[in-house]
Amino acid sequence: xxxxxxxxxxxxxxxxxxxxxxxxxxxxxxxxxxxxxxxxxxxxxxxxxxxxxxxxxxxxxxxxxxxxxx
Numbered sequence: 001x002x003x004x005x006x007x008x009x010x011x012x013x014x015x016x017x018x019x020x021x022x023x024x025x026x027x028x029x030x031x032x033x034x035x036x037x038x039x040x041x042x043x044x045x046x047x048x049x050x051x052x053x054x055x056x057x058x059x060x061x062x063x064x065x066x067x068x069x070x
Contacts, residue, residue: 011041
């Protein structure tokens with residue numbers, strides 16, 4: 001599976017969970033509205049990944065600077 005398919009699958013699962021929390025089902029939305037929400041959720045997942053990556057990088061840098069890693 002390529003990374004875009006994985007990203008889309010993660011976003012779909014998160015979107016379905018959010019809809020369920022609001023008492024909605026996938027069938028309650030038009031295809032156009034679902035695709036809009038899915039695109040927004042994909043952006044959220046991408047941004048979350050960037051934040052995690054940046055946090056890990058900063059943590060490693062801080063460890064190296066303070067002498068804790070090497």
